[in-house]
Amino acid sequence: MERLLHRLSGVVSRHRGWFIYPQLVFFGVCLFYAGNELQFRTDPNEMFSSDQGYVRDWSEVQEEFQLQEDLVALVESEDFEKNRQFVERLAARLDQETNLFKNVFYKRDLRSLGSKGLLFLPEPKLDALRESLQDYEPLIRTFSQVSNLASLLSEVDTQMRTGAAEPVETHPLVKVVPALTRIVQQAVESTRRPGLPPSPGLTALFAAEGTPVPGDYLNFAGGRFYAVTCAVASKPLEE
Numbered sequence: 001m002e003r004l005l006h007r008l009s010g011v012v013s014r015h016r017g018w019f020i021y022p023q024l025v026f027f028g029v030c031l032f033y034a035g036n037e038l039q040f041r042t043d044p045n046e047m048f049s050s051d052q053g054y055v056r057d058w059s060e061v062q063e064e065f066q067l068q069e070d071l072v073a074l075v076e077s078e079d080f081e082k083n084r085q086f087v088e089r090l091a092a093r094l095d096q097e098t099n100l101f102k103n104v105f106y107k108r109d110l111r112s113l114g115s116k117g118l119l120f121l122p123e124p125k126l127d128a129l130r131e132s133l134q135d136y137e138p139l140i141r142t143f144s145q146v147s148n149l150a151s152l153l154s155e156v157d158t159q160m161r162t163g164a165a166e167p168v169e170t171h172p173l174v175k176v177v178p179a180l181t182r183i184v185q186q187a188v189e190s191t192r193r194p195g196l197p198p199s200p201g202l203t204a205l206f207a208a209e210g211t212p213v214p215g216d217y218l219n220f221a222g223g224r225f226y227a228v229t230c231a232v233a234s235k236p237l238e239e
Contacts, residue, residue: 070103070229070230070231071101071229071230071231071232072227072228072229073087073090073227073228073229074225074226074227075087075090075225075226075227075228076224076225076226077224078224080223080224081185081186081189082189082193083219083223083224083225083226084217084226085186085189085190085193086193086226087106087107087217087218087226087227087228088106089193090106090228091104091106091228094228094230098233099233100232100233101230101231101232101233102230102231102232102233103229103230103231104228104229104230105218105228105229105230106217106218106226106227106228106229107216107217107218108216108218149183149184149187152183156180
């Protein structure tokens, strides 16, 4: 073996071209082939064997009904309110482009379930919701009479002045001061960003004290990531 390796090294040293030039030619052929034939496949179904029955079935369904994968926009920052504001504005823009996008989803909305929506909530959450409604009843009643932040604050100020004779601890609006604070903070955040400011919604009322992440939004990692999903509007089937 040692003598064989010595002879091989001698041949390589004396006839270097026999070994270098063919490799260069082969390298050029590989580059040419890769440049013309190499393709990138982004379909996740390519990771599975096409011989699998469920892969074939799903491919046939996609082809027959022109189904497309959902699009996902992921928002990341350490500012929870900034994330919320962004997904609200993005979802509003996507909802307007009905010819391009459909099925926009970024937060849970029980209203889409009709009068049976509360049946999907666990009992502890229903109990907490009932207590919150009782605590925030004065503010909710005030909300129903106003149409913007200025009129809300004006109405709250009027009720505070009307009940000034009552002890502070028994005033009906005392319990909702944290919620009012969150509403004002969200309004301030809205004015710092372009676009139509989103409504604070009920999350500003029912968010737990010290909890920066509204629970009904599609979020991950404690609110660091917010997501918006949608589907591409299907093109009409060709006859």
